[in-house]
Amino acid sequence: MHLDEILKLDIKLLVAFVTIMKEGSVSRAAEQLGVTQPALSKSLQRLRELFKDTLFTRQAYGLTPTARATELHDAIQPILDSLSDLMSPSSLNLKTLDRRFKLRVDEGDLENFIEPLLASMQYEAPQVCLSISSWGESHFEEITSGNADIGIMRVSDTPNNVRSKLIGYLDSCIILSEAHPLYQQNKVTVSELLEHKVVTHHLRSDHKNSFTKTEQKLKQRGHNIRASLETDSLMVAMQAVKRGLALVTSRSIGDLFLQVMGEKSNFYPVKLVEIPDEVIELDEYNGRHPIHICWHERFNNDLAHRWLREKIITFMRESPWMHPPT
The missing domain is CATH 3.40.190.10 (Periplasmic binding protein-like II)
Incomplete structure (x- = not known):
């Protein structure tokens, strides 16, 4: 792609492409972006012309990305993440941070970190509010829908739009x-x-x-x-x-x-x-099953969110019941 072609791109097109990839549907992507479906369809047509590829094929259950679309997504997502970093605050004042975090974690895993976390928050971030409840039946949908900011669960894999980090293993x-x-x-x-x-x-x-x-x-x-x-x-x-x-x-x-x-x-x-x-x-884990902390990719570079999840990871790894990752 030459310079004149690069100039045809704008951030909105890239965001539209990534959102369609994530949702697998133009209508759902349009709803997510707050635009009309015809407007997003036009953006998709522009993307197809720019990259000279159909990008998506229609299946019974939604849109399926082509091989070229998958390659483009791997290249575009880091660019958008970098742009997001430019717009993020460069510092975090925990003393004045006024925010509510929704956690989904079952009681057995909560026991591994809740006492030191509450003590730490009372001192470091006194205005932060936690809303903690057990998992429902929807699991990852609670994270992708925004009903949970952080989830802790015993899983072996996560969807593409959900980030995760292995904390350790529990018996x-x-x-x-x-x-x-x-x-x-x-x-x-x-x-x-x-x-x-x-x-x-x-x-x-x-x-x-x-x-x-x-x-x-x-x-x-x-x-x-x-x-x-x-x-x-x-x-x-x-x-x-x-x-x-x-x-x-x-x-x-x-x-x-x-x-x-x-x-x-x-x-x-x-x-x-x-x-x-x-x-x-x-058992492939010899009875010690992996515990992951999960969050939606939209929070990946959020300083306050990162602070909270790193606190949880630290306290869980210090728990007497947690076996650290090898």
Whole structure:
């Protein structure tokens, strides 16, 4: 492309191209950019003429980028990121920062960082507000839609428009009370565990969960991993264990569970049991599953956002339950 052709480009065209790539639809991209669909279609036509390529082909489920479009996206996105850096503030005053951050994180992962984070924020950024809730069913859609600024989850991959960073690896465990038939055993097998009712706390099954492949391998061996009770509530999990159900949860919640139960009166003794060896042997992570912090790419160069996520990463890696990345 010669200089006269370069001069035909403007930032709006590049932004339009990247947005269409992200949304896979001209109508959705137009809505995202706040322009009409015909106006964006004209921009797409200009892009096709400039780059001498169709760029996208229409499929039943939306637009599919051509090989040339993929190459262009890899080159254009860093340019837009650099332009975004030019417009970002060069410094961050935490003492006067007045902002609300929405976090999606399950209780077992929250235990790894919330206490030092709150203490740090009270001193460093007293006007910052946190809105913390557990994950719903939509997962990444909560990040892409803006309903979550930061998410912490056990996944093996993320969509193209969601950035992620590996924090470390966490173990799971089994909690048994004296009311459970296997309480006297120091180790249990998968078959023994599944002979009795099981409750899971914040351990979900979905196609992006890092445990999914192991679950499929166990099914091939005749082990159908299905919980009798699934819950986000620690109180519900406690009552289930009290009534003889085996609780499968994160190791951080396991230790918290022992601490809380040790202080409650009229409760059966409880103990932690390791995940069965058969599960560990089949698992590609050897029972230690990756924990990622995720955010939308629009926040990647946001100084305040970067400050918060780096705080979370630091505190989680200092947690006694977190195994650092190798």
